[in-house]
Amino acid sequence: MMQFSVCVLFLVLLAPLMLVVSADTGFNDDVLGLIVFKAGLEDPKRKLSSWNEDDNSPCNWEGVKCDPSSNRVTALVLDGFSLSGHVDRGLLRLQFLQILSLSRNNFTGPINPDLPGLGSLQTVDLSDNNLSGEIPEGFFQQCGSLRTVSFAKNNLTGKIPESLSSCSNLATVNFSSNQLHGELPNGVWFLRGLQSLDLSDNMLEGEIPEGIQNLYDMRELSLQRNRFRGKLPADIGGCLLLKSLDLSGNFLSGELPQSMQRLTSCTSLSLQGNSFTGVIPDWIGELKNLDMLDLSANSFSGWIPKSLGNLDSLHRLNLSRNQLTGNLPDSMLNCNKLLAFDISHNHLAGHVPSWIFKMGVQSISLSENGFSKGSYPALTSTPTSYHGLEVLDLSFNAFSGVLPSGIGGLSSLQVFNISANNISGPIPVGIGELKSLYIIDLSDNKLHGSIPSEVEGAISLRELRLQKNFLGGRIPAQIDKCSSLTFLILSHNKLTGSIPATIANLTNLQYVDLSWNELSGSLPKELTNLSHLFSFNVSNNHLEGELPVGGFFNTISSSSVSDNPLLCGSVVNHSCPSVHPKPIVLNPNSSGSNSSISSQTHRHKIILSISALIAIGAAAFIAIGVVAITVLNIHVRSSMERMPATFALSGGEDYSGSPANDPNYGKLVMFSGDADFADGAHNLLNKESEIGRGGFGVVYRTFLRDGHAVAIKKLTVSSLIKSQEDFEREIKKLGKIRHSNLLALEGYYWTSSLQLLIYEYLSTGSLHKLLHDDNSENVFSWPQRFKIIHGMAKGLAHLHQMNIIHYNLKSTNVLIDCSGEPKVGDFGLVKLLPMLDHCVLSSKIQSALGYMAPEFACRTVKITEKCDIYGFGILVLEVVTGKRPVEYMEDDVVVLCDMVRGALEEGKVEQCVDGRLLGNFAAEEAIPVIKLGLICASQVPSNRPDMAEVVNILELIQCPSEGLQELE
Known part of the structure; x- marks a missing residue:
């Protein structure tokens, strides 16, 4: 009897311990099942970071709910976690699971037919994913309490x-x-x-x-x-x-x-x-x-x-x-x-x-x-x-x-x-x-x-x-x-x-x-700023003058402007009358032969016969022709004699050549009217006039004869440049591009040994100078920075719409005009090279360290407009943070993109905004802009949005009510 009592007492004392062991085993099943499930997933937003395999219980994990009496998992709700992967068999270890909700994720693969085998399962929600295959017949053969x-x-x-x-x-x-x-x-x-x-x-x-x-x-x-x-x-x-x-x-x-x-x-x-x-x-x-x-x-x-x-x-x-x-x-x-x-x-x-x-x-x-x-x-x-x-x-x-x-x-x-x-x-x-x-x-x-x-x-x-x-x-x-x-x-x-x-x-x-x-007058030149135009029809009116050049009007159909007899331009196949000074200058003090002949004819119209009038008219016409030809010859000789002097280079550079042995010597073309450079060759291509250098050449400032300042890029890729015919064809294409956020190409100069590109000149300077020059007193406000980012996006979107890839995007190639608008320059110059080879491209843009998309390092990856979007993303981060893409410290190298991404993961992204703003920025705009920059700078080209999408997103950032779920 005593022995029986001792056994009963032993079992009573042992029972709690057995329950604990049993419960621990259950906990381990739940932990193990969820960890196995997590192992097969991608979790880009780190929503499952609280899931730790060393924990004894998963009840405090994100998305996990437990029965308070048994501490067993009863609900797994991971809706909208951006998870991807398969619905793994690890979930089958959750024997007390009642609710499984995985909606609004990116799960792939087939539906697991064994899920209803969890006898207590009541709700299964796998909606809004990318599951494929058939609904398995076995899924509903053991549906129990579903x-x-x-x-x-x-x-x-x-x-x-x-x-x-x-x-x-x-x-x-x-x-x-x-x-x-x-x-x-x-x-x-x-x-x-x-x-x-x-x-x-x-x-x-x-x-x-x-x-x-x-x-x-x-x-x-x-x-x-x-x-x-x-x-x-x-x-x-x-x-x-x-x-x-x-x-x-x-x-x-x-x-x-x-x-x-x-x-x-x-x-x-x-x-x-x-x-x-x-x-x-x-x-x-x-x-x-x-x-x-x-x-x-x-x-x-x-x-x-x-x-x-x-x-x-x-x-x-x-x-x-x-x-x-x-x-x-x-x-x-x-x-x-x-x-x-x-x-x-x-x-x-x-x-x-x-x-x-x-x-x-x-x-x-x-x-x-x-x-x-x-x-x-x-x-x-x-x-x-x-x-x-x-x-x-x-x-x-x-x-x-x-x-x-x-x-x-x-x-x-x-x-x-x-x-x-x-x-x-x-x-x-x-x-x-x-x-x-x-x-x-x-x-x-x-x-x-x-x-x-x-x-x-x-x-x-x-x-x-x-x-x-x-x-x-x-x-x-x-x-x-x-x-x-x-x-x-x-x-x-x-x-x-x-x-x-x-x-x-x-x-x-x-x-x-x-x-x-019955509209009349000319088409406003400002219409070229309408960057969203799909159709512009002004046919069957009384319009006159030159069609606008640039933007949509470079591709407008002839039917959209037809039946306006006085319109001119290449689209209507009607050249515009010249408005430039004529080479023949008449003496204003002379009476003029035509009026003299007219008055004499009037006084003697009864005396002179018709044949006499014809003879006099013919003689006068011949005389005027001789005078005109003589004056034109003098004018041409004078121009040809001036041209070598105008382009004489300082620094001992000698470009020998003459009209006698090079018919293309000194060919100057301006896309909007005739122009020549001001007197004084020392203002052209000398060291004092240099304002910048890049992968494609050196940039100088000079003046046209009318006092208009221009920037001249002396190309340093002469050995790689195509023939004159190809060069001129590509440059003329670039010359037709007009957009408020693109630097205008105004003309070019060609010889067999010297090629110059003539751009509009902006005295304010480059974005790089204004952001990073220690002597600069300018500190961009947040609205100014947003304006710069938005403008760059619109300029690039316009280039991509015209199937032009920039390839060389960096802050030194973005200029700021007097109103604070950015103008992207140096676009399309890669087209001057004989082939778009990775090595050639890399050597030409090696100065763009930090802006270069990773695909440049892989010869098997096709270079597309996505490389521009990567560079734009780095530019966005540069503008917001005020930091260079790569900064060299005493014992470290800081890559801007990695630094900002790390700060975002740590929840400290606001600290990345340029300290010179001293808190004077709109966080509801700055943080989505930073996130957009990181998305554009994705390592995978297909993950980067198109520039048109970028423009739309930036406009939504200014209107939060429209929603920005993709950046949150």
Whole structure:
């Protein structure tokens, strides 16, 4: 007995120890399983840094939740962690896992069929990843307690497995946005506990099978955007609890089944984009809980049923793109909660009832019907109920009359379209009071008068369409106040006067059509600054003078400027008349032979015969020709004699050659008019005039005869340069490039042994000098630095748009003008080399240490515009930090890119901003800019964004409300 008592006591004392050992074993399983899972992942944001294999428990790890009583892992929620890799078998060790949520990551590979083997698993969410392959049949053969499963937004293929029907506990199934095909398994309707089924955005086909009435608890059914065909199952009305039914975007046909009138709990019904026929049934009015009804893009016919007036909870109604006839029933006045109303693209006719505009709706679309004249709403009084109206589309009807003068009272109006009607009269000045308006389309009417200058008040305007009217007068210069304009379409009117230069201030313009008017004068040269232009049409006007050169106008089509007889330029194949001084200078004190002959002819017109007049005229013509040829010869000899002197080089450099033995000796070409260098050869190419050196040559400053300063680059790659023909072809291409953030090439000089490039001169100096010169008193403010970064991005984006790679981007090649705008220089010079060889490129840009993309070191990697984006990223960091790309310390070398990246990982990125700013910078702009710089300076070229994307991101940084998720 004593021995038995001792044994019992021993077991009692041992029991807690056994529980601890058992618990520890469980902890080790959870830790081991998660560590194995982590080992197969990439974690770029270090979200799983807290997962330490030396920990005894994972319960404090990021994304891990445990049962407080057992300390076993019950939930793994890693949504949006930017993880990539496979869903590893290590998770199978988590025997008490109930929730597995890995959505919004980048997991790849197939779905692990063994996951439901975790007997306690209730929720699996693998949505919004890059999973591929088929949904494994075995996944649902051991689904046990599984209630929610989502594979939405992946790349899954194959069919929906038949085994799905065996998961009787399933309440939510979401396979949307994949590439699943085949028919819907009949067994799906046996999941009696199913409450939500979303199979939208796949390629499922066949008919929707009968039996859906078995889903007593079904609340949401989404089968939209598939390939289902045939009629709806007649028993669909058996889902009495159904609140949302979306079957849009399929090939369903026939009439709506009568049983649907039992769906009285339904709040959202969308059948849009099918082939349903017949009339809209009267019983639709019995679905009194409907909040949204969309029957658009079908083949419904007949009148709109009066019973729609019973839907007093309705917010959105869309009956567009059907074959409905008749008019709108007055009973709809009872739909007093209606916010959006679209009956466009039907055969409705008659008058528009006034109650439409008294219901407080936000969006009304009646376009493409047959509503008749005199029946569009009179908005002159602008009652309070109109003030919430945001969209009003009355286009393509037969409305007449004039636009109401009180339209400015529609303070919330964003879209106003009354095109293709018979509206007459002037455009009301009240248009300028619509501060929220961003689209106005009054085209194809009978409007007259002028475009009111008050349009400047519509400050949010993006599209202004007034084509095909009878508008006259001038285009108001005040239109530049509409700074968001992207579309300016004023064609087929009677507009007069010149095109205002202020249009060039509309920097967002993409499409401009001023054709078929009576515009005159010349095209403003400033139009070349419109860097976003896709189309600019001024054909069939009375414009004259030279076409702008640069930007979009270098590639404008001839049809866009045709039928302007006095326009000149290469595009219209009509050379412009010379405006340069003529070589013959007449003595102003002489009476002039022509006037003398004219007066003598007048006095003796009766005496002189016709033959005598011809003889005298011929003699005078010959005499003038002789004089002209003589003067021209003298002028040419003088120019040829001056040229060697003008380009005589100091420092003992002798470029022998003469017109006798080198016909191309001293060929000077200026792209905008004739010019020559000022007297005094000591100002050209001497040591005192040197202002910079680079991989392609030495830069000097000199002056033209008109006092205009220019920068001359003496190329030091003569041995590598192509032939004169190739050289001139490439240089002329570069000379046509004009952009506010690119340094203009103004001309060149050629001999067989000397090549000079003539650039515009900026006295302010280079970005490198202004950032790093210890003697510089200039400290850029943060807005100035942002302006520089934005400008450099726009300049590079323009180059890349023209398929030009810079190759040699660095701060010494970025100049700053007097207004603080950056101008990128030295672009395109690599084209002068015989081949784009890695070795040649590296030797030419070896001075760009720190800016060179890593692909230059790999001969097998193709050099693309991505090398420029890398250099731009380094430039961004240089501008923000004020530090050089590589700095040499006494016992260390600091690489700027690595330093900033390390600071970012440590959460100290703000400390990288140039200390000279003393905290006077916008952190909400500076930090995203730094992150953008690091992204651009990625080691992998494909990870770097395009320059056009960079420009867009920078503009978003200035508008945080637009969102910058990619940089966070």
